[in-house]
Amino acid sequence: AQKVTQAQTEISVVEKEDVTLDCVYETRDTTYYLFWYKQPPSGELVFLIRRNSFDEQNEISGRYSWNFQKSTSSFNFTITASQVVDSAVYFCALSDPKTSYDKVIFGPGTSLSVIP
Amino acid sequence: NAGVTQTPKFQVLKTGQSMTLQCAQDMNHEYMSWYRQDPGMGLRLIHYSVGAGITDQGEVPNGYNVSRSTTEDFPLRLLSAAPSQTSVYFCASSLGTGGRQPQHFGDGTRLSIL
Numbered sequence: 001a002q003k004v005t006q007a008q009t010e011i012s013v014v015e016k017e018d019v020t021l022d023c024v025y026e027t028r029d030t031t032y033y034l035f036w037y038k039q040p041p042s043g044e045l046v047f048l049i050r051r052n053s054f055d056e057q058n059e060i061s062g063r064y065s066w067n068f069q070k071s072t073s074s075f076n077f078t079i080t081a082s083q084v085v086d087s088a089v090y091f092c093a094l095s096d097p098k099t100s101y102d103k104v105i106f107g108p109g110t111s112l113s114v115i116p
Numbered sequence: 117n118a119g120v121t122q123t124p125k126f127q128v129l130k131t132g133q134s135m136t137l138q139c140a141q142d143m144n145h146e147y148m149s150w151y152r153q154d155p156g157m158g159l160r161l162i163h164y165s166v167g168a169g170i171t172d173q174g175e176v177p178n179g180y181n182v183s184r185s186t187t188e189d190f191p192l193r194l195l196s197a198a199p200s201q202t203s204v205y206f207c208a209s210s211l212g213t214g215g216r217q218p219q220h221f222g223d224g225t226r227l228s229i230l
Contacts, residue, residue: 009156033215045159045206047218091158095215102166103174104215106151106158 002027004094004107012113013082021077021110023092029053032096034075035104036066040088048090051075082114118142122207122222129197129229137192137225139207147210148190149219152176152203159206165190166213197229 003026013019025034036048049059051068059066063080079086092107123138141148149164151174161174165184179201181193190209194201204226208219 004158006158035218043204044223045208045219045221047220050218093159095213099215101213101215102147102164102172103161104149104219105175106160108156108158 002094002096002098002105004092004105006090006092006107006110008110009108010111010113012115015084015114015116016081018078018080019082019112019114021079021090021092021112023075023077023107025073025075025092025094027073027094027096027098029096029098032094033101034068035093035095036075036077037091037093037106038088039091039109040085045091048077079112082112084114084116087112087114120207120209120220120222122205122225124225125223126226127228129194129227131197131199131229133197135194135197137194137205137207137227139190139192139222140188141190141207141209141220142188143209143211143220144187145209145211145220146187147212147214147217147219148184149174149208149214150180150182150190150192151206151208152201153206153224154203162192162205164214194227199229201227202229203227 005024089109150162151159163182165171207222210217210219
């Protein structure tokens with residue numbers, strides 16, 4: 001069965017520190033999609049990135065970077081030089097052909113607090 | 117840009133009451149979905165729709181009904197509210213299926229069942 005694990009329930013860092021949020025997933029398919037979403041304290045959910053399982057290149061977007069490792073079924077998210085505005089709950093999510101990609105499985109989320 | 121609009125934002129119900137959570141999107145997205153968010157459990161899919169007239173169940177469909185008569189609207193009905201349905205509900209839409217494309221979320225409805 002599909003499963004997404006975010007073992008870190010809560011993380012606190014001091015501003016300007018780097019922080020990595022872990023995401024481990026389970027799927028029996030070779031083709032699948034992975035996502036990261038951000039939920040700031042205001043409550044809305046914001047899409048951050050989508051990754052196809054065939055694209056194993058790491059991605060960098062400003063202070064954000066993502067490390068996709070198929071061999072360990074992980075899709076980790078790193079924030080460099082964290083800022084207070086990065087404080088949010090971050091969700092990793094997975095979809096695969098088993099459900100025709102119609103159902104997205106979300107992890108439990110990691111709550112990140114960046115302390116000034 | 118309105119995006120995905122959910123109403124109401126807050127609601128308190130008594131056990132056994134019924135109500136409908138409204139969701140509308142103005143992006144002409146075919147795929148729409150409803151999630152509930154509970155502490156420590158992330159988002160769980162309740163129902164989804166891949167187009168007008170087509171709906172299907174997600175992970176936690178019991179106690180909820182949906183219909184999709186238009187591309188724009190995807191209401192979620194609680195038939196007989198129970199305290200276990202106290203949660204924050206999010207509606208989302210995407211251009212293609214939600215598992216291939218980024219989903220756009222509404223602001224959520226905070227629902228309390230007494």
